[in-house]
Amino acid sequence: NWRESSSSSAASSHSNNKKGLPQSVLQQQHDICVVGAGLSGAVIAERYATQLNQKVLIVEKRGHIGGNCYDFLDPQANVRISKYGAHLFHTKHERVWEYVQQFSEWTPYEHKVIGLVNNTHVPIPVNIDTVNTLFGLQLTNSQQMDQWLAKEQVKYDHEPSNAEEVALSRVGPRLYDLIFKPYTKKQWDRDPKELGPEVTARIPVRNDFDGRYFSDPYQALPKRGYTAIFERMFHHPNIQVYTNVDYFDVRSQLDCGRTYYTGPIDTYFADLGWEKLQYRSLTFERQFYKNKDFFQPAFVVNHPYESADFTRIVEYKHLPDQPKSPHTVIFVERSSDVGEPYYPIPNQRNKDLFRKYQDMANKEPKVTFVGRLANYKYFNMDDAILNALELFDQDTQQQQKQRQE
Ligand code: FAD
Ligand code: UDP
Numbered sequence: 001n002w003r004e005s006s007s008s009s010a011a012s013s014h015s016n017n018k019k020g021l022p023q024s025v026l027q028q029q030h031d032i033c034v035v036g037a038g039l040s041g042a043v044i045a046e047r048y049a050t051q052l053n054q055k056v057l058i059v060e061k062r063g064h065i066g067g068n069c070y071d072f073l074d075p076q077a078n079v080r081i082s083k084y085g086a087h088l089f090h091t092k093h094e095r096v097w098e099y100v101q102q103f104s105e106w107t108p109y110e111h112k113v114i115g116l117v118n119n120t121h122v123p124i125p126v127n128i129d130t131v132n133t134l135f136g137l138q139l140t141n142s143q144q145m146d147q148w149l150a151k152e153q154v155k156y157d158h159e160p161s162n163a164e165e166v167a168l169s170r171v172g173p174r175l176y177d178l179i180f181k182p183y184t185k186k187q188w189d190r191d192p193k194e195l196g197p198e199v200t201a202r203i204p205v206r207n208d209f210d211g212r213y214f215s216d217p218y219q220a221l222p223k224r225g226y227t228a229i230f231e232r233m234f235h236h237p238n239i240q241v242y243t244n245v246d247y248f249d250v251r252s253q254l255d256c257g258r259t260y261y262t263g264p265i266d267t268y269f270a271d272l273g274w275e276k277l278q279y280r281s282l283t284f285e286r287q288f289y290k291n292k293d294f295f296q297p298a299f300v301v302n303h304p305y306e307s308a309d310f311t312r313i314v315e316y317k318h319l320p321d322q323p324k325s326p327h328t329v330i331f332v333e334r335s336s337d338v339g340e341p342y343y344p345i346p347n348q349r350n351k352d353l354f355r356k357y358q359d360m361a362n363k364e365p366k367v368t369f370v371g372r373l374a375n376y377k378y379f380n381m382d383d384a385i386l387n388a389l390e391l392f393d394q395d396t397q398q399q400q401k402q403r404q405e
């Protein structure tokens with residue numbers, strides 16, 4: 001699929017089958033080298049190329065651009081799917097929203113998730129409809145919902161300090177047991193008590209009928225998908241992209257003015273022989289349904305209950321701007337300890353270890369660590385973009401100051 005998409009892309013993008021870079025590239029002096037053709041690397045490359053007219057080389061170890069945002073047309077189902085899981089764009093940052101307008105038309109889309117709980121479909125996050133359905137109530141307004149929640153909620157004399165306490169303080173034990181506890185255990189293979197409070201704080205609890213998963217003012221999907229955005233960002237004479245190249249195989253041969261590294265921070269410092277940071281991964285079981293309109297009632301259906309060995313099912317055909325198709329395809333999502341590093345595991349061990357790696361990163365000359373893996377932090381797409389834009393500002397201002405001195 002990458003080859004297909006690369007043919008419509010910049011002449012300066014190359015899909016390499018061999019490890020390594022052509023001699024001509026190794027002989028060049030690159031103003032900027034970027035490790036990773038995901039969102040963070042793409043923003044850095046685009047900024048240096050267009051704002052400062054600098055020559056940028058990107059190396060990407062996977063066989064395609066786009067990092068975890070990569071999407072493509074499933075050839076059998078004729079449905080655009082995301083290789084690494086559903087990606088919904090949402091942001092409250094004006095700067096990010098304005099920035100992404102340059103690279104795509106955007107179709108407004110407010111993501112809604114349904115959960116199968118006690119054999120019934122209910123909205124997730126929890127709202128008035130969720131509790132009315134699950135507990136046979138007839139709440140009609142926010143005041144009633146607040147009162148109901150107040151009776152359920154567990155009160156602590158301290159700030160909730162882990163994922164369990166956050167959920168219990170927001171929804172109480174009954175909803176925790178139905179929606180949060182079994183899902184979180186499956187997702188992380190850990191007791192929610194062992195996970196940082198930010199895990200369950202990610203999703204809101206609503207006191208109205210709002211069925212949206214996110215609350216941000218800007219929620220939309222790129223009309224032609226995410227990969228098309230990357231093609232557009234890289235379509236510049238100052239940018240060269242090489243896929244199937246692992247940075248560590250070519251690093252010693254490269255001549256880079258400055259390097260932006262978006263891979264895992266612990267891999268960068270592997271020579272130190274320190275312990276590794278832990279990540280949670282996912283597997284996606286593809287199921288194709290010939291001549292079937294839809295498999296399920298929504299794009300994402302969560303299955304929090306313990307007896308399912310999966311967490312959610314994603315059916316991309318529900319999204320806007322899909323081509324017409326008589327078929328559908330679904331992806332059953334399971335969490336796993338092995339595979340691509342997707343989710344940093346936010347516990348004390350990893351937080352402490354990351355700080356040690358970060359101290360090393362701060363001392364690394366002419367290298368900036370950027371993105372979700374290098375920061376060992378759960379960045380949404382908008383966080384990744386903002387982080388890269390801010391690092392670009394910071395580094396270029398510093399470079400300007402040094403030149404003036
Ligand atoms: P990545 O996309 O991981 O890119 C890093 C790139 O570096 C990768 O392509 C990797 O192959 C490459 N690389 C690593 N090491 C090397 C090396 N040694 N040499 C060369 N290349 C290397 N965000 C949202 O806003 N909404 C969502 O709905 C959403 N859903 C998500 C669902 C899942 C399952 C996951 C995992 C993430 C989701 N995200 C979502 C987050 C989003 O994917 C990230 O914010 C974004 O991809 C971060 O971009 P990045 O460039 O920092 O990292
Ligand atoms: N979560 C849950 N039940 C759900 C949905 C989410 O317990 O039905 C918890 C779970 O711990 C999960 C976290 O909330 O890891 C964040 O959910 P989100 O949907 O944001 O996770 P992602 O889409 O990033 O996998």
